[in-house]
Amino acid sequence: MGENFIRDPHTGHQTTGHEWNGIIELNTPVPRVIYFFLAITVIFAVGYWILMPTWPIGTTYTKGLLGDDVRADVTESVKQAALQRAPWASQIESKSFAEIEKDSALMNVVRETGRTLFGDNCAACHGREAKGNKGYPNLTTQSWLWGGSPEAIAETIRVGINSTHPDTRSSQMPAFGRDGMLQRPDIDKVVAFIRSLSHPNDKTIAADQATAGKEVFAANCASCHGEDAKGNQEMGAPDLTDAFWIYGGDVQSITNTVWGGRNGHMPTWEGRLTDLDRKILALYIADLRSEKP
Ligand code: HEC
Ligand code: HEC
Structure with missing residues (x-):
């Protein structure tokens, strides 16, 4: 193309022959810098294909020279965490509440892990500091509905209160006025x-x-x-x-x-938290209270 079209007298470039209301389009080459970046991206892509896992082939994929595998990384760090957990986890699982409460190293684990567990599962209702909200009891006081020993707390956490658990603790404050029992x-x-x-x-x-x-x-x-x-x-x-x-x-x-009347609901945590996690939480709550004078 080109030869047949007018050359632009100002720039010396040929025109494309396209014309809009007297405006004629110059036929200028694509700037070099664009080719340069295109070439870099192609080189980067080829390099990436060679080094990293990329192309699917049937049921597997090209692994890449670096053999990078995020899933393997995760599996490895989970294994590491379990290894770190193992020594104290088995101790907490096997020892009695009283034994654990006397063991300050284990109680440090309880305070740290318990705080996270509590924040993740219980704080929505009981507040991050376990001090309760209207309708949700303060768990840091000496005043207990069902008892403040770690055993009693563990049972409350296991079965819940007015919950769906077959062994649920059930509590019912009657509606004396609404149900006409008292004037x-x-x-x-x-x-x-x-x-x-x-x-x-x-x-x-x-x-x-x-x-x-x-x-x-x-x-x-x-x-x-x-x-x-x-x-x-x-x-x-x-x-x-x-x-x-x-x-x-x-x-x-x-x-x-x-x-x-009142009819508070506390969910059951059996099946939602492991035995170990519930044991840690019971100890954690009992410990919050024992810090009080
Ligand atoms: C959906 C809100 C809710 C969540 C989440 C919740 N609770 Fe409760 N919890 C309650 C309510 C409401 C009560 C009081 C029930 C009542 O008034 O009879 C209660 C009571 C308790 C009691 C009994 C206190 C006593 O005086 O005997 C303990 C212990 C307890 N919760 C611990 C926990 C722990 C530990 C978690 C987290 C694993 C948790 N709760 C999560 C609502 C909740
Ligand atoms: C059948 C047993 C039962 C009877 C009878 C009963 N209560 Fe209750 N009451 C409860 C229970 C259980 C709760 C806790 C309810 C909850 O937290 O969901 C409660 C809670 C309360 C509360 C709330 C306390 C708070 O911390 O906010 C008050 C106040 C109360 N009762 C007063 C009375 C009065 C007054 C009577 C008699 C007219 C009475 N109750 C009779 C079982 C009973």
């Missing part, structure tokens, strides 16, 4: 009584209300929460005299609890 005046009395137990200095609580509430409590609540209202770990019934509340200790929250 509103009696609810107000029993709430005043409970509030006076945990907040003896609350001047807004009328003494005669609280005294009247004591009888309502004995008749309706003591079977689960105990005569002294200090709770019953057989039934997961909380201590109502202390400073720790799952659903709130102000008059309105307590009234809501007694009126509408």
